[in-house]
Amino acid sequence: MAKKRLKVALIYPEPLPSQKARSVSFVYTAASLAKMDLDVDLFIEKSGTREEIEKIYNVDLSGVCINHIYRRMLCFKSNAIFNFFIKRKIVCYDILYLRHLKTAYAVIKNRKRRQNYKIIYECHELFSETVRSPKSKERLLNYEKFVLENADVVAFVNNTIANSCSKQFNIKNKHTVYNASRFDFDFMPKDFSEISSVYYIGSLYDWKGIGELVTAIYAINNRYDLKFHIIGGPEENLLKMKQDLIVNRLNKNIKLVSFKNFTEIKEILKRQKVFIIPNNPNYIENKFSLPIKLFEYLSSSSLVICSATPPIKEIVTHGYNGFLYDPREPESLIKVFEEIFAMSPEERQKIAFNAWKSSRTFDDRAKELYELFHNVVEKNA
Template identity: 25%
Template sequence: MKYWLLTTEYPPFFGGGISTYCSFTTRMLAANGHQVTVFVPDMSISKDVISESGNIRVIQFAANKTGMQAWLGYDALLSYEFAHTVGEYLKRESRPDIVEVQDYHGIGYYLLMYKHFGYEHFKDLTILTTIHATALLYMKVNKEAVYELPAYWMGEMEKFSILASDILIAPSKYITDQLAADFRLGDKEVTVVPNPIETSASLPDLSFERNNIVFFGKMVYMKGGFHLIEYFKTLWEEGFSHPLKIIGDADFVLHSEGILAKDYIQRKYKKYIRAGLLQLTGKLPFAEAQKHLAKAHVVIIPSLIDNFPYTVLETMQQGKIVLASKQGGQIEVIEDGKDGFLFDHVFPESFFDQLKKILALSDEEARSIGRNAYEKIRDRYNPARIYEHKIQVIDLFLQTTRTPNKTFPYIKHIPVKISPETLTAKSSTKGLLSVVIPYQQAGDHIQRAVESVINSSFKNVEILVVNGLSDTESFKTLQLLELRYPELRVLNSHDATISQMRNFGAAQSKGEFLAFLNADDSVASNYHEKAIRVLQQFDNVHFVGSWTALTGSKKGYKISVMPEAPYFLLHNTLNSTALVFKLSSFLSTGNDERMKNGMEDWECIVNMSAKGFTGVVLPEALFHQSIRKAKGARKASTNGALFLHTYITQKHQDFYSDHIADLMGILNANGSGLNLKNPTQDNFTGLFSSAFLNKLFIRARSFVAKNYYLKKIALKVIGAKR
């Protein structure tokens, strides 16, 4: 089997639980004869670095090839670069049997988009997503602002990546239960396959240093270290004399306090640090950390939430006593009192009782529990056993005959509220695309617009130019175009607004599909073909958009994102003048002709979506928009824009009410929808452009993350911004 693994963490480039999983999994697969390729990104290199050992090939790829650093936020850019790089290798190699992707930060988002949209080389991929650490869930526990952009959109990427996968695996049932509501896991078949770990065949040294109590872990809320210190504070105040040793990185931001964990602990628990009761070693090299583990009497894993922590497996395989919380997949590993101990954060007294019980064990009783722990990990989580389980899941999927999926995996399901028989009755020519071009004194610009449609790869097309308020010269241009192109008809609709012209053109259309095009814009040659393919494939997709390449007075890109509630109810997430529709779906709503001052195209999409006629965005620049001064909504005053927002909100207040809690969260975290731009990026404002600042941020991100003092400076800057 040809197996590709996509990950942000892989040794020796990165550490952590995902890295450990990937290392064991690649060796497990390679040992069973599979050809494994690992893709891991590096923003600092300009050319891919490839290394091979046995059946394992590691591609450390340059994650800056697309040139989209200015237009996509960090997480979206990383996902986009993954998809781009995979596409490069798909073009020159045979297709892999399986592509495995981590859920963390939604790195498979664009890869899965390409697959579902039927892109060449991607459409036949079988994509397996392993749930490791959904950042959205952990951010909530870490008291982070989950509605603040771009974190909110990263969460949306994670949700889609899980819902859109072919095979979904989780190492613990606990994590699937925690994700069930936000990630709609009730709609997916999730198979629990524990993570593998390589264990020595010989029993480890079971000796220990009595009353040596250790916590291994990062000092973030979700790992439970702060609760643990509070538990020990209570014990110390009662006369408990044994210290707590914390081994792990404390240079993490505590978002609710706006301070680094290290500074917070040193400030709040100074008394106990000075007394030697609270010992902070910081992050240690592996060999040093192992020396502390060898001496440990008890290792505490106090997670507030966890999936399947390797810290538990690694500690148990060393024959150490683990005292772990019930808030994690460790409850599926540890049998309380036999091979470890469990406590419950809901009942803090359970921690005190269990710790006292452990410390009261005789040396032989402690070694017996350590022996049981080692044997469980050796027998139950060894690669041979895990491989057999995992390969059964994969083989079952590959051997099952499946019909083409006609339902697109939206994050939020919106039921259709109009019965098919009540849709506007209108005869149409199957497979025909009608392109409606409203025309108001656009001069020679329309020539380029029309030619872009004529030159499209989709040839079954009619072009309807709706002429309104054109001067004599412009009218002559239309007459010449009508003579030159038999596909083109000119429809006169004098004294009409844009809304009226679009509706009029749609009503005159003969096609099964409908597209609008401004007279000074144009389309890429394959836009209509790709959009119609998606409309034909999915019953629940009623319109298709794309990213936009900007020309004229402003160069660059407009990154459209999926128009799903709640975010798109605050901010138009796509170029809604450039969509391709199922004609019958559009005619069920049309443009609101009372909206004469702009945003009628956005309101149309809100209206359609409220009725269950939802759409998608193709993640590439297939539409070319000419930017001129005072065009459309850009010339509206703030008051005018607020009026239009209010009109849309009141017209669709039931739809908005369905999402009121999320809408309030986004507004409180980011401010008015009028100021929102690209949800994949930080909502920059000020002297420099968002594109420039985002590019700068991406370049500096990894450097700042590794430097304690730069982190402190960044915290002050963020605090001042807020």
């Protein structure tokens, strides 16, 4: 029997386009869902046009109905304004899919008994664990408890956060739906007979661990002649880092470049052979982080070196589809390079092939969500 064509609302109370990784995930998820047998609407803060969003993300949103919701009144800007307007727009949908905690709280709180839509909350972190103020921690914990225990489904982005939340909250229906790569590459055999460059592509927030990576590069370059390329952040934010590299005589070993667009990143992934994901172990944000860039690195048939965090270890097995190291110990990263340089080109190629097999696209993600949507609707039909 044919499945009912569902109406799905994806709710994102921020402006688009944006450089934020979460915006990439939401836009690509919307575009891939629209290829399925679904009616897909995207609700965003009043901001960019469809053409601007498609251009920045290099994505086709022709199957997505984009709705702009005000988040500002006079000189005031707040999610509460967005939440007030959104509740009038969502009564006719089968599925509401959200990833913003306070908007999810407002939508669940305002749901009337006769409204049959199902609310799926995508959980990617526990905000109550990342704030320091006791008052803020208590407030966010109350939001999280209400949303996680009252959403029809909680879609976790990795098993690490799913297991942690299950110990703290009474979650009635949970699923793990990993993120994905924007790039749907075929396997690309690369020349691994020589390795001279290592690439990082992403933001430069402290918790991303760029400082820890630079510290490790001091030690690495005493043994190996490697050039590290760090790509991310606006040019003005890179100036001080560039000056520090000159002072510490690392400017020949590290190249800093500002943000690249979709096409430029795609070409880097196709051409280069080694990519790295560092982190700063002193930040709680890394406890649950499983970055999109991991899936994009893997999809590029490359050697991928990652910090050995629990979420990343769900995807990467050391020596099989990538390499893991302890970001607290520069010597740990040196040992990874010792292992790589001891391998034959054929052994490196095999790991790169396994990396490619381990990746997934947003179309793969959309298929999982499609089944999840139907399961939750049909269960309560």
